[in-house]
Amino acid sequence: MNRPTSRRTVLTAALAAAATVGTASSAASANAAPRPTAPPTAHPTDASRVDNHSWHTYLDWRGGSGTGTHAVAGPRPGLAIRRAEGRTDYTDPHTGRTATWEYATWTSPVHRSAVPATEMIASWNAHTPEGTWIQVELQGRYADATWTPWYVMGRWASGDGDIRRTSVDDQTDGRSSVWTDTLSVDDAAGGTRLVAHRLRLTLHRTPGTRRTPTVWRVGAMASDIPDRFTVPASTPGLVHELAVPRYSQNIHAGQYPEYDNGGEAWCSPTSSQMIIEYWGRRPTAEDLAWVEPGLPDPQVCHAARFTYDYQYEGCGNWPFNAAYAATYDGMSSVVTRLGSLTDLETLIRAGIPVITSQSFLKEELTGAGYGTSGHLMTVIGFTADGDVIANDPASPSNEAVRRVYRRREWENIWLRTKRYDANGKVRSGTGGVCYLYWPAKPAPSQRRVLKSFGLL
Incomplete structure (x- = not known):
């Protein structure tokens, strides 16, 4: 897989373009040269x-x-x-x-x-x-x-x-x-x-x-994920939704700019905080005493500060987010790759939500309203049509965080390793990278699922 000269272009948490609903991205896209397309290619299962x-x-x-x-x-x-x-x-x-x-x-x-x-x-x-x-x-x-x-x-x-x-x-x-x-x-x-x-x-x-x-x-x-612009489609197999807290990164825009210019870039810690609280953990009042009084959801500010990588100058370092989640009592975490939405369905069925990393143009993900070179969101379930239910932190309010994205579009932007940017240039994709957080003592059904992915 070709790598960019800096991982920041891939790992950047939601860009200002996402915070402004992708206007710049869509404008650039309108003037871009036509992009060649490639048919889905059959590969060995990514699990292998x-x-x-x-x-x-x-x-x-x-x-x-x-x-x-x-x-x-x-x-x-x-x-x-x-x-x-x-x-x-x-x-x-x-x-x-x-x-x-x-x-x-x-x-x-x-x-x-x-x-x-x-x-x-x-x-x-x-x-x-x-x-x-x-x-x-x-x-x-x-x-x-x-x-x-x-x-x-x-x-x-x-x-x-x-x-x-x-x-x-x-x-x-x-x-x-x-x-x-x-x-x-x-x-x-x-x-x-x-x-x-x-x-x-x-x-x-x-x-x-x-x-x-x-x-x-x-x-x-x-x-060893193969280079590909498109991935084989999976067949829907689950209708279920987990009750995961919803937090918007965009309501923190401009707050604590010393941590990657503020909340508009906090998709990774915002997603992490949603899952941490899904599992019943959260920072104490003493932990949050440093946050300016009156700010909404101060725990999101806290997550940004304590995932921040001072060299990368961002909150999107994957292992740092996983390590932050595991600082909470009785929590385990890992960064891994999954091979399909079928894998995601297996985890959701066991009650384990998943934080995924993807990049896309505005027109590649219907309903997102923005494009991004790197963004984290939390998959919490699937609809009767097999579409993805995601808590997308690049939303204008906490209430707007729950989104439903088309299965085929979402699967492709997450699992591909190659993509075209708005100028028709080839860029890298994350190839199914995700964070998994779970209790150190999971339920038996969760243990079986985690073990099947080699995590226990």
Whole structure:
């Protein structure tokens, strides 16, 4: 899959164009050159092109190779610092402050992927009390048995007082590169593939204290999604709708511009907040004390602040959103790919809503009223005709958030990896990327479904 020079063009949360109902996009589209079309192409099922693997059990944490870490038993097993392996100075590139930290490390066993991959996305669930933070690294093995460098996939804390959570730019070995939160091979068409991987965690704490981060889950999704402008249509198989709270990002326009210019760009955290509250969690009054009194839905402002990636300069970092959801009591989360709306129906049937990432021109999604180079929305159900019921945060009010989108249009804009922009230029699509959030102790039916996708 060809990648843009910056993931920001794909990951940007709803653009100002979306907030203004896509006027600029539709005007540009009217003057665009005719775009060639391609018929749907039969491919192996996308489920066979995605490999999810994580470490999250007590035995998982006992495995691998740790220096200074130990496995924590209990209802939610984790990894924590037992003793410091050493000390390091870290200069935060976003504040300029240098501080000394104690650290301990853990390296996972090598996982041989069922899918020789062109892309990998890491996810993690962790608790980082004040005075602690974590670094997550990913290393892939090529088919010729050589390894990539250790790529930093995130320096992360749930708060922003100790470090500023950040992705790391300019990471490449000439064969693969990191684009904000995604490790991609540079020449997928030439056959370069990553056939195995491992992850490394570095847990940091203030020297001389017994504080520790606790990591409950770390893993990666490896995938090889074929390049395509259109995807095969699925057959409707479910009529059901979940009762998910509705929040508009657009009512926050202009608020807290230090977080990606304000609410008009907050589709990702707004979607995350909807699902967090669907599962019965929400920030406390103390958590929200920093938000200006009188603002509507202050929890959306809170989600934007605590998903913000200071390097990417946006709230659309996929793993950062998943990690934010897992900071709430008893919540798990992951970034993955699904292969069809049939997969989505399976999750909705089990009571699990899904946050999906897509990009489209205004005329490609009937009823949206805007076009976007990258937007997150929440799928909550399906109509009797098989159409998609979505909570679309790019709406003028909370009441207007519930939308019904045509099944065929919606499936294509979500699953394709190639698209044409308003000027007829080829751009990338996300190929079925989504966030899944669920209780750490799911119902038996939910456990079975999650296990079927390789998530448990």
